[in-house]
Amino acid sequence: MENKSITTSTSSGSNGDDEGSEKRGMYLVWEDITVVVPNFGNGHTRRLLNGLNGYAEPNRIMAIMGPSGSGKSTLLDSLAGRLARNVILSGNVLLNGKKRRLDYGGVAYVTQEDILLGTLTVRETISYSANLRLPSRMRKEEVNEIVEGTIMEMGLEDCADRVIGNWHLRGISGGERKRLSIAVEILTRPSLLFLDEPTTGLDSASAYFVVQTLRNIAHDGKTVISSIHQPSSEVFQLFDDLFLLSGGQTIYFGPAQNSLEFFGKAGFPCPSRRNPSDHFLRCINSDFDTVTTTIMASQRIHEQNSLTPSLGNLSTAAIRAKLIERYRWSEYATAARTRIKQISNFEGYDGESKSKNQPKWWKQLTTLTHRSLVNMSRDVGYYWIRLAIYIALSLSVGTIFFDVGTSYRAIFARGACGAFISGFMTFLSIGGFPSFIEEMKVFYKERLNGYYGISVYILSNFLSSFPFVSMMSIATATITYYMVKFRPEFSHLCYITLDLIGCIAVVESSMMIIASLVPNFLMGVIIGAGYIGVMMMTAGYFRQIPDLPKFFWRYPISYINYGAWGLQGAFKNDLIGLEFDPLVPGGPKLKGETILTTMLGMRIEYSKWWDLAAVVFILILHRVLFFIILRFKEPASHFLYSIYAKQAMQRIKKRPSFRKTPSFSSKRHQTLHPLSSQEGLNSPIH
Numbered sequence: 001m002e003n004k005s006i007t008t009s010t011s012s013g014s015n016g017d018d019e020g021s022e023k024r025g026m027y028l029v030w031e032d033i034t035v036v037v038p039n040f041g042n043g044h045t046r047r048l049l050n051g052l053n054g055y056a057e058p059n060r061i062m063a064i065m066g067p068s069g070s071g072k073s074t075l076l077d078s079l080a081g082r083l084a085r086n087v088i089l090s091g092n093v094l095l096n097g098k099k100r101r102l103d104y105g106g107v108a109y110v111t112q113e114d115i116l117l118g119t120l121t122v123r124e125t126i127s128y129s130a131n132l133r134l135p136s137r138m139r140k141e142e143v144n145e146i147v148e149g150t151i152m153e154m155g156l157e158d159c160a161d162r163v164i165g166n167w168h169l170r171g172i173s174g175g176e177r178k179r180l181s182i183a184v185e186i187l188t189r190p191s192l193l194f195l196d197e198p199t200t201g202l203d204s205a206s207a208y209f210v211v212q213t214l215r216n217i218a219h220d221g222k223t224v225i226s227s228i229h230q231p232s233s234e235v236f237q238l239f240d241d242l243f244l245l246s247g248g249q250t251i252y253f254g255p256a257q258n259s260l261e262f263f264g265k266a267g268f269p270c271p272s273r274r275n276p277s278d279h280f281l282r283c284i285n286s287d288f289d290t291v292t293t294t295i296m297a298s299q300r301i302h303e304q305n306s307l308t309p310s311l312g313n314l315s316t317a318a319i320r321a322k323l324i325e326r327y328r329w330s331e332y333a334t335a336a337r338t339r340i341k342q343i344s345n346f347e348g349y350d351g352e353s354k355s356k357n358q359p360k361w362w363k364q365l366t367t368l369t370h371r372s373l374v375n376m377s378r379d380v381g382y383y384w385i386r387l388a389i390y391i392a393l394s395l396s397v398g399t400i401f402f403d404v405g406t407s408y409r410a411i412f413a414r415g416a417c418g419a420f421i422s423g424f425m426t427f428l429s430i431g432g433f434p435s436f437i438e439e440m441k442v443f444y445k446e447r448l449n450g451y452y453g454i455s456v457y458i459l460s461n462f463l464s465s466f467p468f469v470s471m472m473s474i475a476t477a478t479i480t481y482y483m484v485k486f487r488p489e490f491s492h493l494c495y496i497t498l499d500l501i502g503c504i505a506v507v508e509s510s511m512m513i514i515a516s517l518v519p520n521f522l523m524g525v526i527i528g529a530g531y532i533g534v535m536m537m538t539a540g541y542f543r544q545i546p547d548l549p550k551f552f553w554r555y556p557i558s559y560i561n562y563g564a565w566g567l568q569g570a571f572k573n574d575l576i577g578l579e580f581d582p583l584v585p586g587g588p589k590l591k592g593e594t595i596l597t598t599m600l601g602m603r604i605e606y607s608k609w610w611d612l613a614a615v616v617f618i619l620i621l622h623r624v625l626f627f628i629i630l631r632f633k634e635p636a637s638h639f640l641y642s643i644y645a646k647q648a649m650q651r652i653k654k655r656p657s658f659r660k661t662p663s664f665s666s667k668r669h670q671t672l673h674p675l676s677s678q679e680g681l682n683s684p685i686h
């Protein structure tokens, strides 16, 4: 590809089209973007976007506008490589002339949903994010300056020290959350910024403030693309470019201020005092005929405030078709084609590679661990209530089984007591699901992917949960051990504490794995409960391991079950060396070793420390599995998706109903997505 520098711009009113910015900025081009939802049955294949072409340049902010359901988010997601798996994308999206992945340095995306840790304050959130993303070479003062500057820039000074809030904690307002989500993304000054409806839920003053800030960012050499529903006139005027969609088709693409001229020339001039975005939506909204006309008629306003006489006589579908056709042959479409050709061949500045600007691993590790510790320590609902429940439960168990002794019946009492404590403790880990799901969402948002990022995340996750798990285990083990008086030796208390820590750490790891696979609270809890139930059934609590059916339950389940090893170690710790009264008075004393082998069917050739080692090994296996899932979940689902997409495309291509009329044909029609990792997913549809 030839390396050309861009010297012309068809976008009138371009700000700062200086040579420097052309080299530095990010140029995004999309050609013939079509997105379909395939239908494998006899139903129709739905086309969400239809042959869209466009481009976005540095120093400009673009609004993607259109009625609800017109495909704004779908277009934004297509450009950012974040489309849902069930849809198929074809066409080209090029970033500085090349296809790239979204996690490429300098690209940020602000989602509609605010993904934040509810226990942190606004300042903490921005500060942790800065420490995670800004290069290590930056001094502490410089980072603080950026944090404070961003707080001011997004108007968050008043709520800087308030917590964000979550399901049980009232925090900052919806508008403040939205501004915070944007603040977190603009910290690193991304060269390309996508925003999905950033003004939704904001009052008009806040919306103006947010878009004004985004405009300032854009005019600082960045490329900003934002979907927006119905901005006020003032907000609309802040946008440099407009991509107007209806039913997945281009109504208008070009400089925002020329859009009124385009509508006027097409026969639908905007009345002088009407908000342009209102006017556009009235013209193209499919609900207009049925809803708006009725309201207007009933309020007798259509005479004074009607769109135009020509609009009154046409159905919305006809207006839309007219505008689409008009745009296709307009000078704006021609200008766009010319500019797209120029930018597509531009191999200018390659952007910053993410790895170059990443902070050092130890900084990421300490920041993540610290953040996680703060988050967990403030999560009253999870750790502190859970700890209180454990203490209350231990006291109850301690009083019920107080000084259990060494009578014949004490053998069963000890077993029941130990099983109850460890079973209940592991089961309560399910209560952590809301926090785990929140954490996983933040993890995916922060895109700490790659071997390096994921290992840092997993290690920090382990390090931060370890103190809490230990605290709960120490409290439970100490109370029960001294009240029930299992054994007098301190070393035995240490063993049982380590055993509990190991088992709870395994269960917490499995819960994190479930949260990473099933990011839904209810589903996750049900699956988690099922998993713990199966583990308890095969651990020897209810049925001795030698009595389990050999196929599946004994081999391999009982062997890969942390509970089986944990319980075995606990029994050995408790019984070996003790002597119990016989069933019949006067008979020989029952040795702990004999009880273990004959009554409980356990093997005592190896020590309890090997049982503990097995628990630790299973814990490591869980963490490795967690790593594999985080690392390969996306590529694996992309691979499966590519098979699905190929099959879907083959079926779709056979259908006569599937015809397409691109607004202009692309010579380099390809189907790989540049910014996502969806390599090889989509097949051309013509």
Ligand SMILES: Nc1ncnc2c1ncn2[C@@H]1O[C@H](COP(=O)(O)OP(=O)(O)OP(=O)(O)O)[C@@H](O)[C@H]1O
Pocket (backbone or CB within 6 Å): 037, 048, 066, 067, 068, 069, 070, 071, 072, 073, 074, 075, 084, 085, 086, 087, 229
């Ligand atoms: N993954 C998907 N599977 C099936 N249909 C989808 C999918 N994503 C979007 N759609 C459909 O495509 C259409 C466009 O959706 P999109 O979210 O892009 O609209 P929008 O313009 O952003 O709407 P809004 O302003 O209401 O958010 C809608 O009818 C939606 O139901």
